Amino acid sequence: MLKIYNTLTRQKEEFTPLTPGVVNMYVCGPTVYNYIHIGNARSVVAFDTVRRYLEFKGYQVNYVSNFTDVDDKMIKAAAEQGITVPELAEKYIAAFMADTTALNVEPATLHPRATENIAGIIEVIEALIKQGYAYEAAGDVYYRARKFAHYGALSGQSLDALEVGASEHVSQDEVxxxxxxxxxxxxxxxxxxEIKWDSPWGAGRPGWxxxxSVMSTKYLAKTIDIHAGGQDLAFPHxxxxxxxxxxVTGQPFxxxxxxxGFVTIGKDNEKMSKSLHNFVTVHDLLQTVDPQVLRFFMATTQYRRPIQYSEEKLQDAANNLHHLQNTFGNLAYRLKDAQAGEDAGVAAKTAEFKAAFTAAMDDDINVQNGIAVVYELAKYANVYAQQPTVVxxxxxxxxxxxxxxxxxxxxxxxxxxxxxxxxxxxIEQxxxxxxxxxxxxxDQIRxxxxxxxxxxxxxxxGTRYRKE
Structure with missing residues (x-):
């Protein structure tokens, strides 16, 4: 039985989707004002891996991941580049799709955009005002956080602590x-x-x-099975x-x-982020690093754990992936002289490996234990492939x-x-x-x-070669 660590309850829980066999999953996507760095890509790869495992287990996964295509950062970046916000969005959405395709990320079932959902956003805001959860102030609309009885439950912080954190992220005018x-x-x-849309409160744009909230419930359900993102999104997003x-829905969200977890860099394990100017973009990294290696590097660390980025760790990933590719090649080579038939012993071992892999991954998608099983499978396969006779x-x-x-x-x-x-x-080497x-x-080259x-x-x- 698959168990997932639920941030809300702070414990591992048995995973049971609302609709048997179907998983509705929403993952917060990028704000498209720049190329994604590998810290951003970590979330994309981590939850693509979760999705792939759910599909491996036989679930149909409805996977929605948005594009934030209008916000303050985008307005600033567009002005700096001398283009419109929509032009900026198109540029970096295309870059995101190119980078994630290179990393073999499965296409989302849907990639909705904020600007495509303005009418729905306004409708939800109007409902919140009507219920007393929100209020208009000089053309802005704000949410009364203290009115929501469970505010702070996800991040596990007191309202006083959250107030201090919230105050650090806004201008004096907004305060x-x-x-x-x-x-x-x-x-x-x-x-x-600035870019704007008409609303009952005047021309403006939605908050982040x-x-x-609007897109996940519109495109999936009022209650969705999994909502995912980086740990820095737990509060406030x-x-x-x-x-x-x-x-608005009257149902659990x-x-x-x-x-x-984060991607860290340097001897102090500093979080990689654009604000700290210590990031490496996927776009740049893929000029010199095999996309499969970068994917393998990120996908083989359990999603809740931090990843320390370094050239050495990338090389370790390259070596391990090379080993698996060689194993696959060894098996393909032995197919050429394999005799017809089955092997009950091998069949039993493959069943054991699959069961061990499933048991590892069922423990909150523990990819480190899962890949360890794969390495054992590769070791067994290489030994079998070296036998004089194989079936x-x-x-x-x-x-x-x-x-x-x-x-x-x-x-x-x-x-x-x-x-x-x-x-x-x-041969010369x-x-x-x-x-x-x-x-x-x-011997390794041979x-x-x-x-x-x-x-x-x-x-x-001298040394000659022939192709089988």
């Missing part, structure tokens, strides 16, 4: 308009020259928090989402809240299981193809290794080539 420092904006009056929508059914079952399990991490295994020039270069008596490297169907033959005239 002067509010009845209470804890109140937050639902609608913001437009300043001269209201959009996700997710706290405010709950307070805004539950008075979310059943399971999931929050991923087709066993090789295929090992190959299929390996492929299915790594797919949960967003990794595609395939038999690599290699150009003649690359083969010649590797192997010759140099042999001259230096580095037989471990020499085995890697063999896994790709390239057989080396050492002759008195």
């Amino acid at each position: 002067d308009k509010k009845e209470d420092p804890l109140d937050f904006a639902l609608w913001k009056a437009a300043k001269p020259g 928090h209201i959009e996700c 997710h706290e405010n989402e709950i307070a805004q929508i539950e008075p 979310v059943r399971y809240w999931m929050h991923n 087709k059914g066993a090789v295929e079952s090992l190959q299929t299981l390996l492929q299915d399990l790594v797919a949960v991490f967003g990794i595609k295994l395939a038999v690599a193809t290699i150009a003649d020039e690359e083969i010649e270069a590797l 192997r010759n140099q290794a042999r001259q230096a008596k580095d037989f471990a490297l020499s 085995d890697d080539l063999k896994a790709q169907g390239i057989i080396l033959e050492d002759t008195p005239q």
Whole structure:
């Protein structure tokens, strides 16, 4: 039985969706004013991995992730670049889709935008005003946070502590308009020259928090199964989402809240963020790093744990992924001479590996224990592939299981193809290794080539190769 750590209750709970076999899942998407950095991508990859595991278990997942395509940061960035806010949004939505496609992130069922839902946002704000949860102030509309009885439950903080935190994020002009420092904006009056929409309170635009409350319930359900995002969104964003929508729907908003840990960088494990100017964009990183390696690096740390970014850890991920690719290649190579038939012993072992993987992942998507099972499967598969005689059914079952399990991490295994020039270069590298008596490297090059169907033959005239 799958158990998920619910931020709201602060404990692992058995996961049971409202509709058997169907999961409604909402993940907060990016504010599209810049390229995403790997801290942003961590959330995308973490919850794509959660989604993939749910699908592995047989669930149909309705996966909605929004684009915030209007807010203060976007207005500022558009002005700096001399373009409109919609033009800025199109530019960075396209960049986001390119980056996440490279990371093999499954397309969302739907990517709604805030600007496509202005009418629905206004409708919810009007309902909150009517119920006394919100008030208009000089063209702005604010939410009375203290009126919501459960405000602070998600972040687990007292109202006094939340008030201090809220006060640090607003201007003096906004403080002067509010009845209470804890109140937050639902609608913001437009300043001269800013993008705007008409509303009952004058021209303006929605506040950041209201959009996700409206879109998640519009495109999924009044009560959704999973709502996810970075742990820095628990307050104020997710706290405010709950307070805004539950008075309107009269129903619990979310059943399971999931929050991923940060990506840290440097010797002090500082959180990676644009505000600290210590970030690495995915766009830049993919110029030099294999997308599969970057995906593997992020997907193999349990979503609630922090990830420390470093070149060394990226290299570790590359080495581990290379090992799995080689295993897949070894199995593909042995299919060529496999005899017909099945192997009951291998069938039993593959069933054990699948059960162990499921048990690991059912514990709050524990990908570290899950990938450990995959490594054990690869070790077993390599030993089997080295046997003098193998049977087709066993090789295929090992190959299929390996492929299915790594797919949960967003990794595609395939038999690599290699150009003649690359083969010649590797042969020369192997010759140099042999001259230096580095037989471990020499054997590794030979085995890697063999896994790709390239057989080396050492002759008195030099090393020749043939393709199987």
